[in-house]
Amino acid sequence: MKDIFIIGLGLIGGSISLAIKKEDSFHVKGFDLSAEQLRMAKSLGVIDEKVKSIEEGAVHADLIVLAVPVAQTIELIQQLNQLDLKKDVIITDVGSTKQEIVQAAAQLNESITFIGGHPMAGSHKSGVEAAKAHLFENAFYIFTPTATVDREQLITLKNVLKHTKARFLQMDAKQHDKLVGAVSHFPHIIAASLVHQLEKLQETDPGVTRLAAGGFRDITRIASSSPVMWRDILLHNQEELLHLFDQWQNEMNRARNLVQDGDGEGLLTFFQQARSFREGLPQRNKGAIPAFYDLFVDVPDHPGVISDVTYILAEHEISLTNIRILEAREDIMGVLRLSFRSEMDRDLAKKALKKRLYETYE
Ligand SMILES: NC(=O)c1ccc[n+]([C@@H]2O[C@H](COP(=O)([O-])OP(=O)(O)OC[C@H]3O[C@@H](n4cnc5c(N)ncnc54)[C@H](O)[C@@H]3O)[C@@H](O)[C@H]2O)c1
Ligand SMILES: O=C(O)C(=O)C[C@]1(C(=O)O)C=C[C@@H](O)C=C1
Numbered sequence: 001m002k003d004i005f006i007i008g009l010g011l012i013g014g015s016i017s018l019a020i021k022k023e024d025s026f027h028v029k030g031f032d033l034s035a036e037q038l039r040m041a042k043s044l045g046v047i048d049e050k051v052k053s054i055e056e057g058a059v060h061a062d063l064i065v066l067a068v069p070v071a072q073t074i075e076l077i078q079q080l081n082q083l084d085l086k087k088d089v090i091i092t093d094v095g096s097t098k099q100e101i102v103q104a105a106a107q108l109n110e111s112i113t114f115i116g117g118h119p120m121a122g123s124h125k126s127g128v129e130a131a132k133a134h135l136f137e138n139a140f141y142i143f144t145p146t147a148t149v150d151r152e153q154l155i156t157l158k159n160v161l162k163h164t165k166a167r168f169l170q171m172d173a174k175q176h177d178k179l180v181g182a183v184s185h186f187p188h189i190i191a192a193s194l195v196h197q198l199e200k201l202q203e204t205d206p207g208v209t210r211l212a213a214g215g216f217r218d219i220t221r222i223a224s225s226s227p228v229m230w231r232d233i234l235l236h237n238q239e240e241l242l243h244l245f246d247q248w249q250n251e252m253n254r255a256r257n258l259v260q261d262g263d264g265e266g267l268l269t270f271f272q273q274a275r276s277f278r279e280g281l282p283q284r285n286k287g288a289i290p291a292f293y294d295l296f297v298d299v300p301d302h303p304g305v306i307s308d309v310t311y312i313l314a315e316h317e318i319s320l321t322n323i324r325i326l327e328a329r330e331d332i333m334g335v336l337r338l339s340f341r342s343e344m345d346r347d348l349a350k351k352a353l354k355k356r357l358y359e360t361y362e
Contacts, residue, residue, distance in 0.1 A: 027048050062089060181240035312353060319345065
């Protein structure tokens with residue numbers, strides 16, 4: 001496995017390329033419909049080589065990765081089927097839905113192996129500038145091979161993608177769309193709907209958006225994701241989403257009744273059950289709840305304090321993944337939330353800040 005061709009060099013295609021390109025034995029060629037993305041992918045060192053057309057990259061490839069929106073994935077499968085590809089070539093995709101894609105791939109010529117894939121990590125950001133080599137580290141990477149896929153070919157694919165450091169899982173495409181519909185697709189609809197609701201309220205109460213604080217921002221972050229990508233995902237997972245709409249309507253009616261009846265006990269149970277289930281979700285991987293290695297630091301509200309904290313971390317060569325001021329009011333101690341990539345970084349930061357008399361807690 002030497003020649004790898006990635007079609008679509010956005011967030012996901014770019015991140016896969018960065019993760020596998022570190023291996024000297026792979027040569028990664030890339031193509032993107034957008035000339036600007038393609039140019040940037042090469043100049044940022046995301047790919048080894050850019051090609052001018054799908055045919056140019058595909059005919060010599062041992063592995064072809066389709067990293068475009070799911071509707072485009074189906075068109076590309078049909079397009080690739082018209083080309084004279086290498087014998088034993090493997091085609092995989094990264095689409096967020098699997099059933100329609102796997103069905104489309106069933107039409108491919110017999111000499112082509114198609115293995116559906118879905119790395120379960122991402123971002124609301126799009127484009128090659130957002131790509132990161134470590135995006136999939138510890139995340140689940142789901143494969144949906146059909147019964148006709150040769151075991152050796154699946155191993156070959158995993159041997160390339162193991163450099164993403166993701167954790168591999170296998171299931172059939174229908175089960176994939178059911179589960180991912182619940183943990184990913186439907187929540188994106190809810191996030192966008194909450195934003196629509198606020199937009200309507202703003203028409204009569206223009207000041208309301210200034211009050212939208214941490215809670216609203218946390219739950220609606222994913223409403224900033226690519227509209228084209230999410231349109232296509234929803235169109236591919238219609239059946240599962242319709243079930244989820246029914247369940248959601250029941251859930252909202254249940255909550256509505258508790259509020260209408262002034263049922264304090266019922267509301268307490270409603271929130272207690274949700275909290276305890278959420279807290280039991282896996283935290284140490286990039287599953288439903290991402291890994292947080294957060295450290296909170298009490299800081300006096302005076303100019304220069306943030307640069308002092310970041311300077312101390314830089315002195316100890318500790319990298320931050322995020323920094324956020326949680327509270328900063330006049331004359332009141334504020335709180336900085338520092339996020340780290342690992343527990344080790346957090347512990348080092350804790351020690352370094354303590355030495356400079358900063359109060360920290362996890
Ligand atoms: N964003 C996420 O969080 C996430 C996570 C896992 C999987 N996915 C899946 O990954 C795929 C890509 O998503 P992304 O977030 O990288 O999107 P993106 O918008 O960052 O990148 C997609 C790229 O594909 C290019 N493209 C579109 N049609 C093309 C075509 N026919 N030929 C060549 N290039 C084409 C676009 O120009 C763009 O650069 C989607 O199928 C999505 O469902 C996304
Ligand atoms: O973190 C985010 O912003 C994401 O939305 C990532 C997310 C998800 O829903 O969890 C989005 C789409 C995917 O197919 C996989 C992961």
